[in-house]
Amino acid sequence: MKIVVALALLLSMGSSLLQAKTISKMVTYKSGEEEVSAYLAMPEEKGKYPAVIMIHEWWGLNDWIKSMADALAAEGYVVLAVDLYRGKVATKPDEAGALMSGLPKDRAARDLKSAYAYLQSLGEVNIAKIGSIGWCMGGSYSLTVAKELGEKLTACVINYGRVSGDKNELSAVKASVLGIFGAQDRGIPVESVRAFEAALKELGRTCEIKIYEDSGHAFMNPNNTRGYNKANAEDAWQRTIAFFKKTLKA
Amino acid sequence: MLITATLQMQTAPPRGYLAKPKINTSVAVLVLHDNLGLDNWIKSLCDSLAHEGFMAFAVDMYSGKLPEDMMEAHELERALPEDTARQNIINAAQFLKETYKLKHIGLFGIAMGGMLALDIMMNQKEKFEACVVNYAPLPTADSLIKQLSCPVMIHVGEKDFGIERASVEQFTQKMQALHKNIETHFYREAGFGFLRPNHENFHATSAREVWQRSIKFLKTYLLKSSQ
Numbered sequence: 001m002k003i004v005v006a007l008a009l010l011l012s013m014g015s016s017l018l019q020a021k022t023i024s025k026m027v028t029y030k031s032g033e034e035e036v037s038a039y040l041a042m043p044e045e046k047g048k049y050p051a052v053i054m055i056h057e058w059w060g061l062n063d064w065i066k067s068m069a070d071a072l073a074a075e076g077y078v079v080l081a082v083d084l085y086r087g088k089v090a091t092k093p094d095e096a097g098a099l100m101s102g103l104p105k106d107r108a109a110r111d112l113k114s115a116y117a118y119l120q121s122l123g124e125v126n127i128a129k130i131g132s133i134g135w136c137m138g139g140s141y142s143l144t145v146a147k148e149l150g151e152k153l154t155a156c157v158i159n160y161g162r163v164s165g166d167k168n169e170l171s172a173v174k175a176s177v178l179g180i181f182g183a184q185d186r187g188i189p190v191e192s193v194r195a196f197e198a199a200l201k202e203l204g205r206t207c208e209i210k211i212y213e214d215s216g217h218a219f220m221n222p223n224n225t226r227g228y229n230k231a232n233a234e235d236a237w238q239r240t241i242a243f244f245k246k247t248l249k250a
Numbered sequence: 251m252l253i254t255a256t257l258q259m260q261t262a263p264p265r266g267y268l269a270k271p272k273i274n275t276s277v278a279v280l281v282l283h284d285n286l287g288l289d290n291w292i293k294s295l296c297d298s299l300a301h302e303g304f305m306a307f308a309v310d311m312y313s314g315k316l317p318e319d320m321m322e323a324h325e326l327e328r329a330l331p332e333d334t335a336r337q338n339i340i341n342a343a344q345f346l347k348e349t350y351k352l353k354h355i356g357l358f359g360i361a362m363g364g365m366l367a368l369d370i371m372m373n374q375k376e377k378f379e380a381c382v383v384n385y386a387p388l389p390t391a392d393s394l395i396k397q398l399s400c401p402v403m404i405h406v407g408e409k410d411f412g413i414e415r416a417s418v419e420q421f422t423q424k425m426q427a428l429h430k431n432i433e434t435h436f437y438r439e440a441g442f443g444f445l446r447p448n449h450e451n452f453h454a455t456s457a458r459e460v461w462q463r464s465i466k467f468l469k470t471y472l473l474k475s476s477q
Binding site: 098099103104107163166 | 331
């Protein structure tokens with residue numbers, strides 16, 4: 001099933017010839033006193049690659065997120081898809097709600113900083129080029145990573161996650177930011193996205209924002225039967241690839 | 251007669267729902283809603299608190315928005331500007347103190363609201379004297395737990411899909427080790443959202459028990475300190 005999803009995704013990209021063969025496995029790393037797990041994907045060919053910390057939606061580290069990690073790895077990145085829920089995956093909204101509402105923020109932030117430290121320990125990683133990406137709740141945490149890591153993070157992609165227009169809060173962000181949103185999102189009005197963009201630009205940060213007029217929340221997830229928008233999802237993914245290429249491979 | 255009113259202020263508005271007790275009081279409870287927003291159920295909690303002799307104010311952290319379904323609730327929760335939400339809570343506390351000359355304020359937070367209640371005690375100087383946290387994520391770092399300065403009561407359902415019993419026990423032990431006032435209750439038959447009558451996990455007997463324990467706790471630390 002996972003292979004099928006990944007394959008379908010690769011084919012839908014229409015550029016499979018350029019993509020590298022990848023390998024993947026579950027790994028564990030230390031977060032404080034705890035051992036946490038994550039999904040690690042990278043090109044099969046030996047080398048030094050830029051790396052990306054990938055953060056899941058409120059559903060958890062599911063097959064879709066793993067397929068996204070595989071797809072990004074095929075573009076020439078070491079991708080660590082973290083598991084903030086410690087093994088739990090939701091399939092129903094009430095379970096996902098309980099998981100998201102029950103996640104201790106300080107523990108999540110520690111897991112993410114530890115993910116960065118873990119990537120630095122890998123021989124395949126170009127440690128000067130590390131980025132982050134997340135969707136939904138993970139989009140919010142992608143911004144958290146940028147705030148926590150400051151200049152250690154080079155690129156940050158936020159897909160419909162919480163934003164802020166507060167320059168004090170955002171001043172810790174040093175990474176280049178790509179923000180992808182849907183104008184029909186019921187929780188993030190377009191004006192707050194614009195305030196976020198303006199605040200980052202006033203701080204002198206590089207910031208690209210793309211708002212899809214005809215999409216709402218979670219439009220990139222093919223399992224989102226109500227809101228998936230294939231054309232926008234593919235466009236957003238191409239923008240993401242181009243952004244990481246520009247920021248992490250330049 | 252129980253008087254209730256929705257406050258609409260011209261400046262620095264603490265937007266929310268206020269329920270006043272019949273008697274004069276110097277104590278108040280701020281109710282912090284879950285991701286379904288300040289709806290009739292949250293208002294009914296304020297009314298019940300007023301019956302018990304508290305001034306009760308539910309802070310509207312969604313600025314008037316009421317989600318129509320669980321997915322919209324999720325979209326709002328994921329996007330909540332937490333700094334603004336915290337400021338709204340502080341404004342509400344200050345408003346109650348100034349307008350009604352209240353001296354002792356407690357917090358009653360549900361899920362997302364419980365997380366904000368703990369957050370506010372860890373980040374702000376505003377003083378609260380009792381805090382009830384219903385199925386919310388708990389801080390794990392000692393440096394954060396140290397900052398929780400008032401008595402805390404925790405209610406968690408053992409069938410909660412997100413909150414592990416072990417993590418609640420760990421938090422409780424850390425509070426105790428720091429000589430903090432902590433009271434933790436588990437509800438065997440209950441899952442996440444069990445207080446809310448329109449939630450599929452609603453569990454009436456557990457909810458009643460939470461309410462009785464919470465009222466007793468709030469009276470102990472708010473009413474007594476006002477005497």
